[in-house]
Amino acid sequence: xxxxxxxxxxxxxxxxxxxxxxxxxxxxxxxxxxxxxxxxxxxxxxxxxxxxxxxxxxxxxxxxxxxxxxxx
Amino acid sequence: xxxxxxxxxxxxxxxxxxxxxxxxxxxxxxxxxxxxxxxxxxxxxxxxxxxxxxxxxxxxxxxxxxxxxxxxxxxxxxxxxxxxxxxxxxxxxxxxxxxxxxxxxxxxxxxxxxxxxxxxxxxxxxxxxxxxxxxxxxxxxxxxxxxxxxxxxxxxxxxxxxxxxxxxxxxxxxxxxxxxxxxxxxxxxxxxxxxxxxxxxxxxxxxxxxxxxxxxxxxxxxxxxxxxxxxxxxxxxxxxxxxxxxxxxxxxxxxxxxxxxxxxxxxxxxxxxxxxxxxxxxxxxxxxxxxxxxxxxxxxxxxxxxxxxxxxxxxxxxxxxxxxxxxxxxxxxxxxxxxxxxxxxxxxxxxxxxxxxxxxxxxxxxxxxxxxxxxxxxxxxxxxxxxxxxxxxxxxxxxxxxxxxxxxxxxxxxxxxxxxxxxxxxxxxxxxxxxxxxxxxxxxxxxxxxxxx
Numbered sequence: 134x135x136x137x138x139x140x141x142x143x144x145x146x147x148x149x150x151x152x153x154x155x156x157x158x159x160x161x162x163x164x165x166x167x168x169x170x171x172x173x174x175x176x177x178x179x180x181x182x183x184x185x186x187x188x189x190x191x192x193x194x195x196x197x198x199x200x201x202x203x204x205x
Numbered sequence: 206x207x208x209x210x211x212x213x214x215x216x217x218x219x220x221x222x223x224x225x226x227x228x229x230x231x232x233x234x235x236x237x238x239x240x241x242x243x244x245x246x247x248x249x250x251x252x253x254x255x256x257x258x259x260x261x262x263x264x265x266x267x268x269x270x271x272x273x274x275x276x277x278x279x280x281x282x283x284x285x286x287x288x289x290x291x292x293x294x295x296x297x298x299x300x301x302x303x304x305x306x307x308x309x310x311x312x313x314x315x316x317x318x319x320x321x322x323x324x325x326x327x328x329x330x331x332x333x334x335x336x337x338x339x340x341x342x343x344x345x346x347x348x349x350x351x352x353x354x355x356x357x358x359x360x361x362x363x364x365x366x367x368x369x370x371x372x373x374x375x376x377x378x379x380x381x382x383x384x385x386x387x388x389x390x391x392x393x394x395x396x397x398x399x400x401x402x403x404x405x406x407x408x409x410x411x412x413x414x415x416x417x418x419x420x421x422x423x424x425x426x427x428x429x430x431x432x433x434x435x436x437x438x439x440x441x442x443x444x445x446x447x448x449x450x451x452x453x454x455x456x457x458x459x460x461x462x463x464x465x466x467x468x469x470x471x472x473x474x475x476x477x478x479x480x481x482x483x484x485x486x487x488x489x490x491x492x493x494x495x496x497x498x499x500x501x502x503x504x505x506x507x508x509x510x511x512x513x514x515x516x517x518x519x520x521x522x523x524x525x526x527x528x529x530x531x532x533x534x535x536x537x538x539x540x541x542x543x544x545x546x547x548x549x550x551x552x553x554x555x556x557x558x559x560x561x562x563x564x565x566x567x568x569x570x571x572x573x574x575x576x577x578x579x580x581x582x583x584x585x586x587x588x589x590x591x592x593x594x595x596x597x598x599x600x601x602x603x604x605x606x607x608x609x610x611x612x613x614x615x616x617x618x619x620x621x622x623x624x625x626x627x628x629x630x631x632x633x634x635x636x637x638x639x640x641x642x643x644x645x646x647x648x649x650x651x652x653x654x655x656x657x658x
Binding site for chain 2: 166167
């Protein structure tokens with residue numbers, strides 16, 4: 134069983150930074166202003182914040198990878 | 206190099222031609238590759254590269270045996286090629302060493318699809334794919350046909366760098382021969398720009414889907430939905446040549462070997478080695494031992510010579526030692542060269558080779574290269590070392606492809622292997638090997654980036 138994760142398509146990401154403003158607890162920022170995102174979302178609250186971050190991205194670069202029942 | 210001749214287990218059934226005599230070398234020197242350095246092919250095992258110097262279809266068939274008439278394919282004695290590939294644990298030779306059978310199983314249930322033979326050899330130090338395409342084009346084409354037949358693919362493509370004219374003409378000649386012989390196959394030869402990443406498999410898929418030859422971030426693997434949405438297999442040409450051998454002899458007839466490129470004294474030498482051959486046997490330097498060896502490629506791993514010399518050139522064994530076989534590049538670093546300077550030059554090349562699509566790669570690799578270049582020139586201090594570690598941690602795993610990961614791997618292995626050199630450079634602003642590091646010729650060749658953005 135894996136939990137859902139917040140992820141980023143780094144090719145699509147332009148480092149605008151909305152996600153880090155909207156969900157600072159889930160999204161870090163590197164030395165060059167690009168989001169550090171590979172975050173497990175174990176709780177409903179995390180998932181809601183992640184959905185807000187996904188919706189905020191002007192490039193559509195963030196996505197939520199669903200959890201898998203069997204590990205993988 | 207006589208200790209390299211680990212060919213005792215080679216069945217001498219006449220199919221493979223005469224055993225090596227004398228030194229065991231059949232040097233065939235020619236200029237090839239992006240650097241124009243001389244390349245020497247030396248065959249130590251008759252599986253892939255020895256035998257007739259350049260294949261005609263007739264000699265190819267006489268040497269390796271006849272595939273199924275009319276198709277150039279084969280399935281091995283059991284009739285189940287995937288099972289045969291599983292049994293010999295064939296792993297891809299493009300660098301990742303992923304299990305071929307597993308890759309095929311993820312596509313085999315689908316109808317249609319594309320198989321790509323990837324001959325775009327982006328590693329500046331590597332020449333093994335060019336050697337194979339120029340000497341054994343029929344074996345690669347047989348493997349391509351076998352793979353397509355096994356997974357039910359309806360389209361086959363050979364992907365090459367546009368500057369690879371010797372490989373291109375060898376393959377074109379081979380395809381003409383095959384058509385004349387009545388083989389029913391259609392292989393499209395497609396060329397792409399000659400830069401470090403144009404042979405990266407997602408870049409190949411993207412280029413063949415009418416996009417740029419740059420890596421893509423894939424949420425769905427190409428084996429499920431690749432070129433034009435079709436399930437797509439991208440295989441290194443050496444992998445396909447091995448598929449062709451397994452398809453003939455099956456698990457019992459297959460002898461696993463590895464093509465490696467050794468870079469030493471301004472030459473690239475392509476060798477075919479037994480997996481038990483050690484680094485020391487393959488490098489075979491006379492006289493003074495090297496201080497370290499780079500394994501895999503420019504996104505590979507430095508190991509101190511004392512740690513590497515006795516390791517077998519087998520991917521798993523090298524992985525257990527914290528390195529990997531990668532694309533088969535082996536570069537000994539002479540005792541009088543500086544690992545910091547060499548690594549800085551390569552990291553600068555890797556930074557310039559970024560596809561410039563992902564922020565962590567575009568900015569991170571540049572930052573890493575600049576920090577190390579400063580140290581190499583004796584201008585940096587201990588802060589550079591601290592920043593290098595920070596940047597490495599920030600960059601790793603954050604690209605759309607593994608390009609930045611390779612750069613980080615190279616950097617971190619250099620930090621460990623060349624600790625004393627880094628200390629001298631960062632504390633005292635001096636090099637242990639050279640008064641003026643950059644006045645010295647570098648061991649690791651870095652091509653001009655004409656085609657690389």
